[in-house]
Amino acid sequence: MANTPTNEDILFLGIDGGGTRCRAILMDQNNRQLGVGNGGPANPFYDATRALKSIGAAVDEALQASNLSGEDKSRLVVGMGLAGVNIPSMFESVNHSDHPFKARYLTSDLHIASIGAHEDADGAVIVAGTGSCGFAHADGRSLELGGHGFPCGDKASGAWLGLSAVQAVLLAEDELGPPTALSELVSKQLKGEGLLIVEVLNGAKSSDYAELAPLVFEAAEFGDDVAVKIVSQGANYLNKMAQQLFAFGAERLSIIGGVSARYTKWMAADVSARIQAPLNPPEYGAVLYAKSQFYKNLELSQ
Amino acid sequence: MANTPTNEDILFLGIDGGGTRCRAILMDQNNRQLGVGNGGPANPFYDATRALKSIGAAVDEALQASNLSGEDKSRLVVGMGLAGVNIPSMFESVNHSDHPFKARYLTSDLHIASIGAHEDADGAVIVAGTGSCGFAHADGRSLELGGHGFPCGDKASGAWLGLSAVQAVLLAEDELGPPTALSELVSKQLKGEGLLIVEVLNGAKSSDYAELAPLVFEAAEFGDDVAVKIVSQGANYLNKMAQQLFAFGAERLSIIGGVSARYTKWMAADVSARIQAPLNPPEYGAVLYAKSQFYKNLELSQ
Numbered sequence: 001m002a003n004t005p006t007n008e009d010i011l012f013l014g015i016d017g018g019g020t021r022c023r024a025i026l027m028d029q030n031n032r033q034l035g036v037g038n039g040g041p042a043n044p045f046y047d048a049t050r051a052l053k054s055i056g057a058a059v060d061e062a063l064q065a066s067n068l069s070g071e072d073k074s075r076l077v078v079g080m081g082l083a084g085v086n087i088p089s090m091f092e093s094v095n096h097s098d099h100p101f102k103a104r105y106l107t108s109d110l111h112i113a114s115i116g117a118h119e120d121a122d123g124a125v126i127v128a129g130t131g132s133c134g135f136a137h138a139d140g141r142s143l144e145l146g147g148h149g150f151p152c153g154d155k156a157s158g159a160w161l162g163l164s165a166v167q168a169v170l171l172a173e174d175e176l177g178p179p180t181a182l183s184e185l186v187s188k189q190l191k192g193e194g195l196l197i198v199e200v201l202n203g204a205k206s207s208d209y210a211e212l213a214p215l216v217f218e219a220a221e222f223g224d225d226v227a228v229k230i231v232s233q234g235a236n237y238l239n240k241m242a243q244q245l246f247a248f249g250a251e252r253l254s255i256i257g258g259v260s261a262r263y264t265k266w267m268a269a270d271v272s273a274r275i276q277a278p279l280n281p282p283e284y285g286a287v288l289y290a291k292s293q294f295y296k297n298l299e300l301s302q
Numbered sequence: 303m304a305n306t307p308t309n310e311d312i313l314f315l316g317i318d319g320g321g322t323r324c325r326a327i328l329m330d331q332n333n334r335q336l337g338v339g340n341g342g343p344a345n346p347f348y349d350a351t352r353a354l355k356s357i358g359a360a361v362d363e364a365l366q367a368s369n370l371s372g373e374d375k376s377r378l379v380v381g382m383g384l385a386g387v388n389i390p391s392m393f394e395s396v397n398h399s400d401h402p403f404k405a406r407y408l409t410s411d412l413h414i415a416s417i418g419a420h421e422d423a424d425g426a427v428i429v430a431g432t433g434s435c436g437f438a439h440a441d442g443r444s445l446e447l448g449g450h451g452f453p454c455g456d457k458a459s460g461a462w463l464g465l466s467a468v469q470a471v472l473l474a475e476d477e478l479g480p481p482t483a484l485s486e487l488v489s490k491q492l493k494g495e496g497l498l499i500v501e502v503l504n505g506a507k508s509s510d511y512a513e514l515a516p517l518v519f520e521a522a523e524f525g526d527d528v529a530v531k532i533v534s535q536g537a538n539y540l541n542k543m544a545q546q547l548f549a550f551g552a553e554r555l556s557i558i559g560g561v562s563a564r565y566t567k568w569m570a571a572d573v574s575a576r577i578q579a580p581l582n583p584p585e586y587g588a589v590l591y592a593k594s595q596f597y598k599n600l601e602l603s604q
Contacts, residue, residue: 009335034315042371045504086497087497087500087501088497088501089501090501140350145476145478146472146476146478148472148497148498148500149504151453151465152465152468152469152472152499152503153469153498153500154471155473155478163454166454167454167455169455169456170448170454174448174546175449175546176447176448176457176539176543176546195388195389195390195450197454198389198451198455199389199390199453200392201454202347202451237478240478241478244476244477244478257482280578
């Protein structure tokens with residue numbers, strides 16, 4: 001119980017919300033971790049009600065893990081980085097939702113990921129998880145690329161890999177595309193042969209497609225032509241994104257998200273040589289963001 | 303009122319249900335048209351409740367146009383060709399739904415389109431509308447290609463063209479893809495510049511994407527490289543589909559559906575030379591199907 005804060009303390013809570021899951025981390029003013037919590041999908045662009053519910057669950061779990069109660073919410077200064085809020089109406093809608101905290105600062109998941117990865121406002125990140133996007137901050141300016149959501153955008157993402165795999169399997173099934181090892185892999189995972197995979201995927205969300213992404217890397221690593229083509233297209237897109245982020249002035253680039261590690265070896269050598277491991281996870285970046293915003297506002301109000 | 307049937311007559315009703323709309327045609331035993339009706343989207347794979355409602359509306363309108371009432375439904379022998387029922391569970395679910403008709407025979411929209419187009423059980427059709435698919439019947443055997451639904455299948459369809467256009471516009475917006483005339487055309491139609499189109503399309507259905515399809519042909523016809531590439535990919539897929547249908551034994555091939563006419567000039571010369579205009583619309587094919595099934599069953603029961 002040594003870490004349990006006294007009632008007067010302000011505490012900082014960082015939230016990282018993506019298309020598949022949501023993480024919360026609670027820290028004291030000295031950056032000591034008090035507890036963490038997890039929640040479900042938290043991209044308000046796909047489902048705003050579910051996103052707020054997932055975030056609530058992660059916050060409650062982090063409070064419990066820190067031996068705190070719901071009443072302590074009023075002591076929390078919250079930094080919240082969410083996928084989907086790069087879309088202006090989404091930002092407004094989430095930012096105007098009620099909250100029980102001392103203060104809440106909303107920004108994109110990309111922004112907090114970058115702050116966390118570099119322990120600095122400057123730097124760049126590419127997120128390749130359920131969705132995909134790029135972000136750079138340099139010399140006081142920001143650049144956001146991609147992150148337009150599935151299925152219109154998010155090329156190279158887990159959802160894009162999964163959908164591309166399903167499309168290839170269906171083309172092969174009709175002999176309107178080349179045969180592929182993905183047919184067996186996808187059928188096995190979805191427990192449905194041939195056309196039955198269409199039924200299994202009826203109403204599927206981006207996170208459902210993303211569950212198929214590892215199969216595409218698996219087939220590509222075994223030399224399956226169709227899978228190699230899909231992965232190469234994705235890697236090529238991430239290369240272009242990285243080059244723009246470097247050109248914008250970012251010195252440090254990290255690639256994070258569920259499919260990022262498996263992409264690295266498929267990317268251009270001059271890009272992959274410049275990729276550096278993130279120093280901290282995104283939720284820690286959210287804490288740093290909450291602190292910087294809170295103290296900036298304190299100064300402004302004095 | 304010369305065409306108004308006497309109460310004892312059996313009447314035949316043909317229904318063609320696709321992803322965007324549904325048509326019903328009422329005919330007497332001598333193939334005289336009594337009335338037609340229209341309804342909304344009727345693909346049960348996307349929304350079964352809505353599909354049955356759309357069909358109901360089209361039937362009611364056809365009855366009214368024929369000076370008949372709801373009580374006359376028990377005199378109708380119905381042929382119903384629906385998109386989506388190539389998926390076995392969809393077929394079962396629709397086929398077991400209650401109906402007030404004398405008899406109801408369910409098959410795919412492709413099957414009735416082919417019967418209508420060729421006035422014969424043998425022949426082939428490619429449907430390129432909101433969705434896309436191919437069908438051939440020859441020597442008592444059938445072949446179905448594509449029709450796996452959006453976004454996993456339905457390559458070359460209106461929905462696929464529209465989604466491909468949006469993807470290209472977003473890539474161009476981020477300078478991660480080549481500039482394209484589609485940016486201006488799509489923004490104008492969706493009344494949203496740049497990233498705002500993502501907001502407009504949040505939750506969009508296949509029929510919403512299909513509304514953008516004419517813009518892709520427009521840009522391609524003006525020589526826009528990006529649009530030419532999309533249309534060529536679609537045309538290439540339809541070429542392969544046509545070649546398989548010919549190889550299966552179909553002598554006559556028709557291409558129908560909302561985007562079919564604009565594809566013809568982009569298709570391979572040896573394929574487009576063999577495309578023949580449909581003799582009758584799909585809903586008429588549904589009437590022919592209803593008749594053949596009804597009299598076949600009568601014979602079987604005697």
